[in-house]
Amino acid sequence: MTSQEQVARLLAMVPYLRANPGVGVATAAEAFGITRKQLVADLNVLWMCGLPGGLPDDLIEIDMDAATGEGIIHLSNADYLSRPMRFTADEAVSLLVALQAVAEMTTGPSRAAARSAAEKLSQVTGQQDLIWLSVSTGDDRVRETLAAAIAGHQRVRLTYDGAARGRTTYPEVDPAEIQMRDSIAYLQAWSLERQDWRTYRLDRIVDVVLLEQRGEDHGAAPELPDGWFDNSDGEVTVDLVAEASWVVDYYPARGVVRNPDGSTSVRFAVAEPAWLDALLLRLGDQVLTVTPTGAGEAAAAAARETIERTEILFGAS
Amino acid sequence: MAARKTERLVNLTILLLSSRRYVPRAKIRETVEAYRDLSDENFNRTFERDKDDLRAMGIPVETGSNERFFDDEPGYRIVRTDFELPPCEFTGEEAMVLGLAATVWQQASVADQTRQALAKLRAAGVDPDPSRLRALAPRLSVREAAFDPLREAMIERQTVRFTYKGGQQRTVQPWRLVLRNSNSYLLAFDCDRQAPRIFKLSRIAGAVSRFGPPDSFVPPDNEALGDYAEQLSIKSDFDVVLAIRSERAPALRRRGELEHSPIELPSGFEAYRVRLNQNNAVAEIASYGPDVIVLEPAELRAAVLAHLRGVLAVHGEARELSETGEQR
Structure with a gap:
């Protein structure tokens, strides 16, 4: 911790403690995101501060016995610090993006509140949205129904356009939480078919139907992992021509090696064989080789079938 | 040591904030206890650094003179209205979403900023309590070092x-x-x-x-x-007609509109008019394999077939028959 950080915190802490007389040490520590020990250390510094002059009456008064004993803070004699400092530009910009995230995730009054709060912040700080966030949240109505189902502990049937298998499914789930990770929103829900937690992308949920049954309590929904989902055992290595090196930006690569000849070797985790087939079909002859040998056979079979099907309809070209 | 510096900076802030007039250097040195025992040189260096620190934190330390016509030693002050957060009122609903917003950023560099911002709002009397929104967990982190x-x-x-x-x-x-x-x-x-x-x-x-x-x-x-x-950004401006097997290729189906097919389709297939990006159309269509057949335009159909022959060239030389693929 630098002195600057501590000074900034103390300058906010004085008006906070004035506005919340008798607040608990634990509550105050949580509000400032610090440990109780650090909070008491902060109070010990504040206790030495005040309108300089050196006379005892000039200093900020804190009942340190109550703070360390009962865990309750009383602060007085600090009228000159009645309001917090203005926001720095970085604070304002960071909070404005976070409000965009909340607005994108919510509907109705909460969304309106996120927008109006952002507007007030802009006015007070003179900052605007320098970071633009666009979240794939899917349909408002879907999100609204899911939020209601979560609040009412209701079971639902989703119409889900699964990407990995490239087809629409209709899973019955107990929805638990709507999470957003890096500009994509997901539903965490208990899948009755799998008897396990499953993650669904909100923008692929086409419809939600509330079912008669109440959902069961499956405990807390798991947090989404940081970064790419990677819970599969399967792995392939795909060697790509130089022009296809963009692939690593869009697909969950476990490892990337740039070869001296300009080609790229990318290791992918493969949870669904159909996912790999779709990738190989998409990349066509930009793929040089796939390891293990034979991993591309299903894609080849699919290519062959597509060609045959097209030729049946339109004649051989 | 760090605590002593913090104490000195807070005291300097309070002194400059409490005075309407510019406070001369000598007066600052005399008033702030931590400056008193320093040598001239040491005081000058410490005071300059302290001023820089305050300004780096966004505290508006002004330099000026009280006497317009005299060239006396410059003084310093912090104008209260420039320092203080202007009055702002948030409704209960707004306070709630602000509380949730404070949990959004995951990477420390930005999370610290939102936490400090929330601490200031709390100090201004706002009580951000997101507990009613606990079914929502928006998280944001940006991995790129840039x-x-x-x-x-x-x-x-x-x-x-x-x-x-x-x-x-x-x-x-x-x-x-x-x-x-x-x-x-x-x-x-x-x-x-x-x-x-x-x-x-x-x-x-x-x-x-x-x-x-x-x-x-x-x-x-x-x-x-x-x-x-x-x-x-990428635009979708290329109209194509595709035959799509029911329940398959949802990403294409949802974007398209059902259309009467110009030719008789295999059972289970329906024709859709879909708008795609010209540069990506071939690869995107190919990725669905036999679930998607191009009906129009003919040039696109030929391009997809050529692309798929490329897939065969890479993966299909070893075996002539497609049985092996279907065993998976």
């Missing part, structure tokens, strides 16, 4: 220089950062090409160096920026 330096430079309106796509050195004025589809982009004015450009943060290699003074450019207004971002 994000922090670009964000800071953008806020300061400073020109930056970085290496793009492993080679080219680019000099740009950062206008906006755009987070979309798990990717991060920079919308900026490219000083070498004298035109707006979009850069993908994951393709910025190595350090981002800032140069030139802050406030060295003024970005266009939001409407113009929105137009640039729109122009530079």
